[in-house]
Amino acid sequence: MAETKKETKMRNEYKLYKEVEFEGKKYSSLDLDFDSLTGSDLEEATIEVSQMGDANTMMFTESSKLYQAAICARAAKVPVQLIRKLHPKDYTGVTIQAYAFLTN
Template structure:
């Protein structure tokens, strides 16, 4: 799934106009790593599927980008990509 950003995002010298989020390619280990990442960043949410931080970690895995890029997106884009992750997680 290609998610076009409302405006280009510059991160670590690269410019991103869209994210290619392939949720279907993720495997169980990706979700375990995303959970570990979110927990290390302080997420204590009992239901991770509703956690924006966990969703950001999942999007990062699906798009093969650092989670810090996802966290640096403008609010509208951040909300859009995390809602896509939540929709996938809650299926």
């Protein structure tokens, strides 16, 4: 019998533990739509992170917090600088979701 993989939608509203203000706009949640991403988004995130100086990204992409933050930014359609400005609990929460998306 052929085994089928259960499809899981990777879109959710992530309610922030602590509201963050970025470029004059306040954020209390992020809409993380991982299903809207394409291979090009992943490639562009790799380039973006390597330009930020994370030398480990090329070898350990999925486990790089900075790469996960770049993926979250693309999924939420916000700049990566906003993700990096999140409270540590929120930063960890969204990057864990990116890791789960990348490794499932």
